[in-house]
Amino acid sequence: MGRSRYLRATHPGPAGGLDPEAPEALLECLVGVSERIARPAVLVAMDDIGAIAVSRVAPMLTDRFRIPHQPDDLPARVADKAELARLCARWDVPHPETVVPESGTEAARAAWTLGLPLVAKWSRPWLLPAGSGLRSTTLVDTSAGARELYERSAEAGSRLLLQRFLPAGPDTDWFFHGAFGRGGRPLLAGSGRKELAWPVRAGLTAVGRWLADPAVEESGLRLAERLGYQGILDLDFRRDERGAFRLVDFNPRPGAQFRLFADDAGLDVVQAMYLDLTGQRVPEPAGGPGRVFVAENYALLAAVRGRALPRRPGGTPAAPPSGGAGTAPGSARPGPVRAPEAGERGRVEAAWFAADDPAPFLAMLCAFLGRGLGKGARVLRGVPAQGRRGARAVRAPRQRGGGRGEGLAAAGPGAGPGGPRQAPPGAVAPPGAPGAPVGPDELVTR
Numbered sequence: 001m002g003r004s005r006y007l008r009a010t011h012p013g014p015a016g017g018l019d020p021e022a023p024e025a026l027l028e029c030l031v032g033v034s035e036r037i038a039r040p041a042v043l044v045a046m047d048d049i050g051a052i053a054v055s056r057v058a059p060m061l062t063d064r065f066r067i068p069h070q071p072d073d074l075p076a077r078v079a080d081k082a083e084l085a086r087l088c089a090r091w092d093v094p095h096p097e098t099v100v101p102e103s104g105t106e107a108a109r110a111a112w113t114l115g116l117p118l119v120a121k122w123s124r125p126w127l128l129p130a131g132s133g134l135r136s137t138t139l140v141d142t143s144a145g146a147r148e149l150y151e152r153s154a155e156a157g158s159r160l161l162l163q164r165f166l167p168a169g170p171d172t173d174w175f176f177h178g179a180f181g182r183g184g185r186p187l188l189a190g191s192g193r194k195e196l197a198w199p200v201r202a203g204l205t206a207v208g209r210w211l212a213d214p215a216v217e218e219s220g221l222r223l224a225e226r227l228g229y230q231g232i233l234d235l236d237f238r239r240d241e242r243g244a245f246r247l248v249d250f251n252p253r254p255g256a257q258f259r260l261f262a263d264d265a266g267l268d269v270v271q272a273m274y275l276d277l278t279g280q281r282v283p284e285p286a287g288g289p290g291r292v293f294v295a296e297n298y299a300l301l302a303a304v305r306g307r308a309l310p311r312r313p314g315g316t317p318a319a320p321p322s323g324g325a326g327t328a329p330g331s332a333r334p335g336p337v338r339a340p341e342a343g344e345r346g347r348v349e350a351a352w353f354a355a356d357d358p359a360p361f362l363a364m365l366c367a368f369l370g371r372g373l374g375k376g377a378r379v380l381r382g383v384p385a386q387g388r389r390g391a392r393a394v395r396a397p398r399q400r401g402g403g404r405g406e407g408l409a410a411a412g413p414g415a416g417p418g419g420p421r422q423a424p425p426g427a428v429a430p431p432g433a434p435g436a437p438v439g440p441d442e443l444v445t446r
Helices: 024-037 048-060 074-079 081-091 104-114 143-150 214-227 269-277 296-305 359-380 388-393
Strands: 041-045 118-122 137-140 160-164 173-181 185-198 204-210 231-239 245-251 292-294 348-350 408-411
Touching: 024 041, 024 048, 041 048, 041 269, 048 074, 074 081, 074 245, 081 160, 081 214, 081 245, 104 118, 104 143, 104 160, 118 143, 137 143, 143 160, 173 214, 173 269, 185 214, 185 269, 185 296, 204 296, 214 231, 214 245, 231 269, 296 359
Parallel strands: 292 348
Antiparallel strands: 041 408, 118 137, 118 160, 173 185, 173 231, 185 204, 204 292, 231 245
């Protein structure tokens, strides 16, 4: 994206990267950026770590940047998996059944209570030490595995959460994007369905469609209003076997597919936020549902990897057979996928290609092909392909018996809508897929 013709300049980030627990380096860096820009600019954090760090230095930057007002360390609170579970229980937002164990014995017991496999998450994944081998989200298929993870809590730096596994399938993965003014006032918001993901059924959006769903939109708007949220948010939902949408992740920043949610005039959540923060009127959104977002490189990989899946009418893959990847044996399957109505079929928004700005697409293509050639050369030399272990970490095992990223974007007055189409895919960690057996929905805390 650094090759985009719409990008005026880039600025180096803090030496050593972002550390939300010690944001002084970021503050010094942003002061320097502000002095080089020499006028107020809108500051948008593009990943969770950036959003948390920016919110902690924002009070010292009010004269230099226009930043959404986020009181009480709000980005860190909603990005904290344990706090999110508590908020969902408090405000009756459906969420996977979650246990926060207080001992290894409780963790092992929860594994059998929730059912296997289950999803293990670290409450504050940005605190995970580099090189520890710990992942923010892991599928656990034994009670011993749950106990072993709990015993590493001190090393992880935050609490362990155990959630019931929600099997992936057609029409199960949805998301909500919104831009909000003060007090949770919606400027632009919409819900969409993830139709292809990379890694398959467990990763970021490769193909998504803007589809209005009242349950998803009501949950997103209710959360923003009750939090008094100001800024951009990206929520991930998964439909369970009974048809309920459950919130599995809250990202206090734009999602990689935010350009899906652009109305007929081209207004998206980032532009809406820009207008609001600079005191300009945000137009009423006009149209939009039916648009399709395609991340070309990931869509190709997802289509090739999922080529063996049968297709339902409308082009959506059918659920894999019972016991296959992403499906817990014996779990109920979701109902038929709703095909978009004729009026909902909108134009395609490419993540990378733009006729008026082809350089980012060409750069992505060169990098994509280069990585493919590199992996092929390793295979020919007998070196195992990198990343294979990570793919297994999010694949559903058979059921038994009973880093640090950084991303900031600063836009000065006059910034146009033709900028980069997508947040850096490399900075987006594939979200974990929670949920599975049945049981009362409750948050267990001590």
